[in-house]
Amino acid sequence: MSPPVKKPFAIGWEGAIFLALLLYPLFPIFESLFFRATQRSLGEQLPLVFIFALLAYGLNVVVGYTGLLHLGIAAFFAVGAYVAGIFTTAAYSFGWPFWVVLPLGVLAATVLGLLLGAPTLRLRGDYLALVTLGFGEVTKFTLRNMEKITAGTRGLSPIPPPSLPLVPPSAWADDYRPFYYLTLGVLILVALLLHNLERSRLGRAWIALREDELAANCMGLNPNKLKLAAFALGAGLAGLAGVLYATRLTSTADPNAYDFNRSIFMVCCLILGGLGSRLGALVGVIMLVGFDNILTPIIDSKIQEWFPNSGGRICLSFTGWRLAIFGLALILMMRFRPEGIVPSSRMKHELHPDEAVSNGIDPITMGRNTGEVETLGRKGGQS
Amino acid sequence: MPPILEVAGLRAGYGPIDALHDVSLTVDEGEIVTMIGANGAGKTTTLMSVSGVVRPRAGRVTFGGNDLRTFPAHEIVKLGLAQSPEGRKIFPRLTVLENLQMGAFTRKDPPGIAADIEKMFGMFPILNERKGQAGGLLSGGQQQMLAIARALMARPKLLLLDEPSLGLAPQIVTQIFGVIRDLNQNQGMSVLLVEQNARMALKVAHRGYVLETGRVTFSDKADVVLNDPRIRAAYLGE
Ligand SMILES: Nc1ncnc2c1ncn2[C@@H]1O[C@H](COP(=O)(O)OP(=O)(O)O)[C@@H](O)[C@H]1O
Ligand SMILES: [Mg+2]
Numbered sequence: 001m002s003p004p005v006k007k008p009f010a011i012g013w014e015g016a017i018f019l020a021l022l023l024y025p026l027f028p029i030f031e032s033l034f035f036r037a038t039q040r041s042l043g044e045q046l047p048l049v050f051i052f053a054l055l056a057y058g059l060n061v062v063v064g065y066t067g068l069l070h071l072g073i074a075a076f077f078a079v080g081a082y083v084a085g086i087f088t089t090a091a092y093s094f095g096w097p098f099w100v101v102l103p104l105g106v107l108a109a110t111v112l113g114l115l116l117g118a119p120t121l122r123l124r125g126d127y128l129a130l131v132t133l134g135f136g137e138v139t140k141f142t143l144r145n146m147e148k149i150t151a152g153t154r155g156l157s158p159i160p161p162p163s164l165p166l167v168p169p170s171a172w173a174d175d176y177r178p179f180y181y182l183t184l185g186v187l188i189l190v191a192l193l194l195h196n197l198e199r200s201r202l203g204r205a206w207i208a209l210r211e212d213e214l215a216a217n218c219m220g221l222n223p224n225k226l227k228l229a230a231f232a233l234g235a236g237l238a239g240l241a242g243v244l245y246a247t248r249l250t251s252t253a254d255p256n257a258y259d260f261n262r263s264i265f266m267v268c269c270l271i272l273g274g275l276g277s278r279l280g281a282l283v284g285v286i287m288l289v290g291f292d293n294i295l296t297p298i299i300d301s302k303i304q305e306w307f308p309n310s311g312g313r314i315c316l317s318f319t320g321w322r323l324a325i326f327g328l329a330l331i332l333m334m335r336f337r338p339e340g341i342v343p344s345s346r347m348k349h350e351l352h353p354d355e356a357v358s359n360g361i362d363p364i365t366m367g368r369n370t371g372e373v374e375t376l377g378r379k380g381g382q383s
Numbered sequence: 384m385p386p387i388l389e390v391a392g393l394r395a396g397y398g399p400i401d402a403l404h405d406v407s408l409t410v411d412e413g414e415i416v417t418m419i420g421a422n423g424a425g426k427t428t429t430l431m432s433v434s435g436v437v438r439p440r441a442g443r444v445t446f447g448g449n450d451l452r453t454f455p456a457h458e459i460v461k462l463g464l465a466q467s468p469e470g471r472k473i474f475p476r477l478t479v480l481e482n483l484q485m486g487a488f489t490r491k492d493p494p495g496i497a498a499d500i501e502k503m504f505g506m507f508p509i510l511n512e513r514k515g516q517a518g519g520l521l522s523g524g525q526q527q528m529l530a531i532a533r534a535l536m537a538r539p540k541l542l543l544l545d546e547p548s549l550g551l552a553p554q555i556v557t558q559i560f561g562v563i564r565d566l567n568q569n570q571g572m573s574v575l576l577v578e579q580n581a582r583m584a585l586k587v588a589h590r591g592y593v594l595e596t597g598r599v600t601f602s603d604k605a606d607v608v609l610n611d612p613r614i615r616a617a618y619l620g621e
């Protein structure tokens with residue numbers, strides 16, 4: 001009897017990471033060790049990681065679970081951010097509190113996701129990728145050009161911090177912990193929600209659809225409706241991340257924060273970590289955001305020390321090589337470990353069936369020579 | 384009693400090409416009907432047109448009094464028509480158990496679904512042993528059993544089977560056909576069975592149709608088809 005495929009191992013790692021993150025602020029020694037090594041506060045950086053992990057979770061619903069290539073997730077991220085900007089800043093007279101704006105940002109992004117998805121999700125593969133890419137770029141230019149509404153490249157600010165009991169408003173700026181726990185709390189809640197969703201009827205239907213749309217259709221699944229649901233949920237989570245992002249920055253920032261680079265960066269996080277896997281999304285984001293926001297500046301400042309007269313020549317700055325290294329890492333990844341660093345168990349089965357053999361399972365190709373007939377004769381004598 | 388399935392003058396195809404020109408057939412309640420024909424004759428296209436995955440271009444498809452042309456594929460399952468597609472299209476990354484649950488996707492009665500899963504495990508004990516494994520790790524014969532069991536999970540009145548014996552060892556084919564006959568005799572389930580293994584199919588079926596390049600060219604009681612010299616020469620290798 002083989003046990004049902006729960007993944008105690010992977011769930012264990014995810015839980016362990018969340019637990020470590022929950023405990024981190026309680027031990028300031030780590031924060032000061034990290035600061036000594038890097039001149040940076042890890043506690044300031046991690047909320048950004050949590051926010052991008054939320055965005056990656058959202059994208060993972062669309063790309064990982066359902067298998068639709070979505071190259072415009074940043075547009076929905078932007079919607080969340082601008083909802084926060086419009087409904088909280090003094091530029092408008094709303095002045096609504098964070099706790100109203102948060103669900104509103106989710107709602108707005110979800111609705112936009114439905115509006116974009118309904119007419120386009122019938123498109124197959126490459127066409128959907130192009131439409132989402134185009135939509136992302138259109139959104140960015142719209143945000144930049146509709147200055148009256150979005151304040152263009154200046155961005156809407158200042159976005160006030162959330163109000164929480166026991167946390168004085170000044171604490172949000174002076175102390176990294178309120179935002180740290182806010183974003184981590186949201187992230188863990190969403191992870192729990194997705195954990196249950198993956199095991200639900202809807203979650204299985206998404207995977208079935210990705211595996212074989214025709215067979216899924218024969219089972220009575222409605223592909224368009226399922227894709228739309230995934231698209232809307234992905235958009236909603238991106239909107240959630242967007243509200244948190246703008247609130248964290250206290251500004252909607254430049255519309256370039258929501259451009260194609262952001263979308264493709266998130267796709268890279270998923271591929272690196274492992275498509276379809278929550279833990280993979282988290283690890284991918286930690287690695288790439290860490291690479292971008294922590295490792296790159298450190299290496300750059302070291303280069304500055306060693307070559308004081310580099311005079312801003314781009315070939316002598318690590319930032320200049322960053323994207324090339326990125327690309328190389330992805331190519332190597334695709335070549336040697338296409339299922340990602342922390343693959344979902346489902347992907348692993350498909351991409352490395354030979355490992356299954358060594359675990360004593362006969363894969364499709366070997367089934368016919370592995371005594372199947374006898375097995376049936378013994379166990380299946382129904383006919 | 385009117386037939387449970389009636390296909391009349393069906394024309395269907397892909398892009399500019401018609402794969403079916405004129406296909407008519409009926410399946411009565413409680414009947415096993417087989418459709419035999421060479422590779423490319425249009426057997427799969429016929430089944431896909433019935434289940435709504437391929438949209439008919441002309442003709443009528445009536446199932447239990449419903450005009451199937453007015454239903455999308457995912458609604459047709461709810462009417463009581465399930466298909467086990469060609470090439471064992473199980474979901475390789477879902478577990479055996481999850482595959483079975485997908486088969487019951489349109490049903491809303493968890494206790495009934497659980498009972499039916501047990502029934503499938505009784506019918507195919509190997510699936511019970513492997514229920515936690517990914518479907519893609521099963522052998523060919525086990526995948527075919529899973530594909531059939533998955534279709535049965537919809538509790539169909541009519542089961543469409545597309546080449547269930549393809550690429551399987553003879554003993555397994557015998558077992559699978561035994562199950563089909565059993566379902567038909569004990570539960571009165573109607574079956575439309577597409578096969579290249581004509582001999583096997585005609586032995587289990589009540590009636591047979593011969594399909595050639597998108598047209599029905601011959602149809603009769605199964606034993607008549609089985610003993611027709613032309614059919615024997617063309618499809619039974621004699
Ligand atoms: N998806 C498809 N696109 C285009 N042509 C197809 C497709 N599927 C089948 N055909 C063509 O339709 C004809 C009938 O095919 P099919 O119904 O699969 O036959 P059979 O199941 O009897 O082998 C063949 O000529 C085949 O090449
Ligand atoms: Mg066929």
